[in-house]
Amino acid sequence: MDARKHEHEVYDVSIDMEKLADSLSGELESLHPLARECSIYRVPEATRCFHPSHFAPRMVSIGPFHHGKEELKAMEEHKKRYLKCFLQRTKPSQSRADIALKDPNIPSVKELHQAGVKFKPGSSKNLLDIKFNEGILEIPFLTVYGSTERLYRNVLAFERMHCYTRYLNDYIIMMNYLVSTSKDAELLLQNEIIGLGNTEAVPTLFHNLDKGCAINYYDFQYSGIISDLQAYCKLPWHKWKATLKQNYFNTPWASISVIAAVILLLLTSIQTVCSLIAL
Structure with a gap:
């Protein structure tokens, strides 16, 4: 009877989170850097369906189910390394992983126009090179074709799988806030920044693309421009x-x-x- 009772007993385990965080932080700092050339890609379903077992993971355990098995221990160091890279990209406190993720509050083109901001086509051929200086917002010339959304989606997918810095991801988020309505697109058309008569197509493009984007507030490439625009709009004189x-x-x-x-x-x-x- 006692043996059967012992089999079904549930034990409470007390974990010192501060001690665990300090220990994990020390282990992450001691890891050697991983080569930038290394990448992991998901095999397309059309390829996997013929021999699914050939593509199933055999070395990595995610979660506690297989934790501690001898044949999986070789990957433990790599899992800690990936955790370290993730924490460095999001830049939280490594002991508590605090996340701020707040509204960027990027003004639209119409709001900026009402605050006295002027617009001009950027001199740079780099589509991402948005600048703000002395009340003038420079946006590189943009033309939207039927295939533009498809092209951007493929570049976004490549960024997520291969790149550490998401240049197009940030550009789409920035433009989605700036050109939120057809009125915003009309102002850019008047200032020769977009080359398309259909002003509905531009906000629709960025709204659709923005659904697949994620913003990193610690490493957003336009954060300085946003701060300058917000400060400019707050001055009543402008x-x-x-x-x-x-x-x-x-x-x-x-x-x-x-x-x-x-x-x-x-x-x-x-x-x-x-x-x-x-x-």
Whole structure:
């Protein structure tokens, strides 16, 4: 009876997480770097279906089920190395793996326009070379074709499988925020930054592509530009000046009307002052 009871007993195990984290951190620091040329790819289903056992993993155990088996111990060091690379890419605290992942709050083109930001096509031929300086946002010229989305998806897939830095991933996230509506695309079209009359196609392109992208807030290549844009938009003088220009000086006739109104106001004021002096 006691033996049967002993078989079904459940034991509580107490784990010192701080001690475990310190021990793991020390082991990660002592690992030798892995060659950048090494890559792991998923074999396509069309290839695997003929001999699935040939492609099944035989050396790596994920999770505790096979942990400790002698034939799998050779991969333990590599698993720790990959964990170290993951922690370095996301740059959390290695002891607690704290994640910040907050809203980047990137203003749209329309919002930037209302805040007084000017737009011009970038001089660089590099599509990713977005710049912001002295109130001018430079975006390299973009043309959207029928095959553009397919091309970008293939480059994104290559980045995820082979590259450490996700250049196109960050570009798509940035453009998805900037060009969120057709109004944003229309402003870029007016400033000769996009070469397409259908302004619905550009936001649709980036909305579709953004669904497969992930943002790393610790290593986002446009984080400096975003900070500068946010700081520029917060200054009331920029928005006031832009509003005055866009609403009252947007055409020559509007400018003449404003100037005439100001002159009339000055003359009326002078006349009032003279009348008071005569009294």
